[in-house]
Amino acid sequence: MVEVGDKLVGYATDDEVRKRGASGGLVTAVLAAALEKGMVESVVVLKHIDEYEAVPIITDDVEEVLASTGSMHSVPVNLAKYAVDRKVAMPGKPCDIKAVIEQSKRNMIDLDNTYLVGLNCGGTMPPVLTKQMLIEMYDIDPEDVVGEDIEKGKLIYRTKDGNEKAISIEELEEAGFGRRKNCQYCQLKIPTNSDLACGNWGVIGDLAGSATFCEVMNEKGKKLIENAVEAGRIEVAPASDKAIAIREKVNGVMVKMGETTQEKVFTQMPDEERLPYYREALADCIDCGGCKLACPVCSCGDDAKCTLFHSLGDNYKMSMFHLVRLLHLSDSCIGCGQCTDVCPVDIPITRIQMSFSIPVQTKLNYKPGMNADEKPPFFEVMIK
Amino acid sequence: MSDFEPDILTFCCNWCSYAGADLAGVSRLQYPTNSRVIRVMCSSRVEPIHILEALKEGTDGILVTGCHIGDCHYIEGNIHTDERMKEIVDALEHLGLRDRLHLEWVSAAEGKKFQETITDFVEKIRALGPNPLKNNKKEE
Numbered sequence A: 001m002v003e004v005g006d007k008l009v010g011y012a013t014d015d016e017v018r019k020r021g022a023s024g025g026l027v028t029a030v031l032a033a034a035l036e037k038g039m040v041e042s043v044v045v046l047k048h049i050d051e052y053e054a055v056p057i058i059t060d061d062v063e064e065v066l067a068s069t070g071s072m073h074s075v076p077v078n079l080a081k082y083a084v085d086r087k088v089a090m091p092g093k094p095c096d097i098k099a100v101i102e103q104s105k106r107n108m109i110d111l112d113n114t115y116l117v118g119l120n121c122g123g124t125m126p127p128v129l130t131k132q133m134l135i136e137m138y139d140i141d142p143e144d145v146v147g148e149d150i151e152k153g154k155l156i157y158r159t160k161d162g163n164e165k166a167i168s169i170e171e172l173e174e175a176g177f178g179r180r181k182n183c184q185y186c187q188l189k190i191p192t193n194s195d196l197a198c199g200n201w202g203v204i205g206d207l208a209g210s211a212t213f214c215e216v217m218n219e220k221g222k223k224l225i226e227n228a229v230e231a232g233r234i235e236v237a238p239a240s241d242k243a244i245a246i247r248e249k250v251n252g253v254m255v256k257m258g259e260t261t262q263e264k265v266f267t268q269m270p271d272e273e274r275l276p277y278y279r280e281a282l283a284d285c286i287d288c289g290g291c292k293l294a295c296p297v298c299s300c301g302d303d304a305k306c307t308l309f310h311s312l313g314d315n316y317k318m319s320m321f322h323l324v325r326l327l328h329l330s331d332s333c334i335g336c337g338q339c340t341d342v343c344p345v346d347i348p349i350t351r352i353q354m355s356f357s358i359p360v361q362t363k364l365n366y367k368p369g370m371n372a373d374e375k376p377p378f379f380e381v382m383i384k
Numbered sequence B: 001m002s003d004f005e006p007d008i009l010t011f012c013c014n015w016c017s018y019a020g021a022d023l024a025g026v027s028r029l030q031y032p033t034n035s036r037v038i039r040v041m042c043s044s045r046v047e048p049i050h051i052l053e054a055l056k057e058g059t060d061g062i063l064v065t066g067c068h069i070g071d072c073h074y075i076e077g078n079i080h081t082d083e084r085m086k087e088i089v090d091a092l093e094h095l096g097l098r099d100r101l102h103l104e105w106v107s108a109a110e111g112k113k114f115q116e117t118i119t120d121f122v123e124k125i126r127a128l129g130p131n132p133l134k135n136n137k138k139e140e
Ligand SMILES: Cc1cc2nc3c(=O)[nH]c(=O)nc-3n(C[C@H](O)[C@H](O)[C@H](O)COP(=O)(O)OP(=O)(O)OC[C@H]3O[C@@H](n4cnc5c(N)ncnc54)[C@H](O)[C@@H]3O)c2cc1C
Pocket: A020, A021, A022, A023, A024, A025, A026, A027, A028, A029, A031, A044, A045, A046, A047, A068, A069, A070, A071, A072, A073, A074, A075, A076, A077, A079, A091, A092, A093, A096, A119, A120, A121, A122, A123, A124, A198, A199, A200, A201, A212, A213
């Protein structure tokens, strides 16, 4: 029987799902089984449009779930808010899961009713820039792409004509392409905060490419796996020691890379440069409020301090909106990058916020999005 | 810079530090006139927003005062103040507004301390220079 803490390798029993799946189609099969067996009322998945576009859907149709196989590396959407007020199962990158947990701390999501199938994530790429990268760096028409892979630090694109081209991610990122900036310094690659942490690291030998590695993180994860096995949707077997070691090793390397990048990106600014930097960076803001809307941690609603104390009429370089948000999120920002993504005037909001949040969270020794029982430090002052 | 007169905002809680300010007054203790006092029921009523708003509007320094720990008339209000101010002081430092916010406990009997606190703070801010956010309307 499956136990919490088990590390398994498995795949979907449906050949079609297994083939279409990012690795073994296990995630899709587990989600479908949870829906079929009534563990949840609906499932959140991505509906594919093309290689660079997919929309999140909330569905109770098993067929739609089964059709959602595959990893969308250029769809940096955050799924957390789709789980608000619903009884769902959902896949999620580490940052999706972090956001769900933050929402649950704000009483927006009931974790008991939400099943979180985590996906390992080495990073997502911005869709528009990715197309540009294909043209400029790969000399490939984005429409001709049929698939992509990451192997030995290289990003490989396969085209309709059967050719493929690989360029090292380092080179791409130096040229300003590749993963989103926040992914480059993200340090959670295996979603240990989810119920079931799935990925392809550690899938070796004959199974490489056609099975999914999954770690059962808690009771809910155990239920997910047992339910899917019972429903006949998946087959699993314990992972070998070698497989486990490889997964650990790759993860270690990736996390280390994230740490190094973080140190590089967030060098301490001299005092006198700070205010000019923030004022300059935020001066372009057109008050669209998109960053607040897109923030998967924020649960304030329309009337929030950041908007109520802000006046368009002020026309200040240092708007109260941003000042309040900087402070308000300093303990809870998960660095998911949504605010930067939506900003119409390209303000690197995530980076600005993180330059605030990293020292605060380090000092408070608090990691948002990891443990639902650990309330944000600014929620309540602990009276010792 | 010699003619720079800092604008200081002082928050006093109703029960201790405001009484301390009163005592400084009735004792005819002299202190600089740069400070404006806002009375709040408890120091914990002072929110980050108030501080940010004051700084945004060009206040050069903000002094938050309240009862000594253990004396707060709402039992643990000032413990919240203490934690909160520490974070805001840190945040302002990240922003490049170091040393513009100061927290001090002043009891109703400490008129002298109130006088000294204001005097020291005004001098400190005078040395620091004007709030760089002054005149921060977007330039055309
Ligand atoms: C952006 C990204 C990066 C990844 N990087 C790594 C990695 O470096 N190492 C590693 O071991 N594994 C990584 N994975 C996980 C891996 O690609 C597979 O998703 C995992 O092995 C599960 O495979 P599967 O066949 O069981 O999933 P499938 O059965 O194919 O199901 C995939 C599920 O993921 C959902 N999904 C797809 N794209 C996204 C997205 N962008 N955001 C949220 N949900 C999405 C789909 O809706 C679907 O439900 C990554 C996944 C993503 C989405």
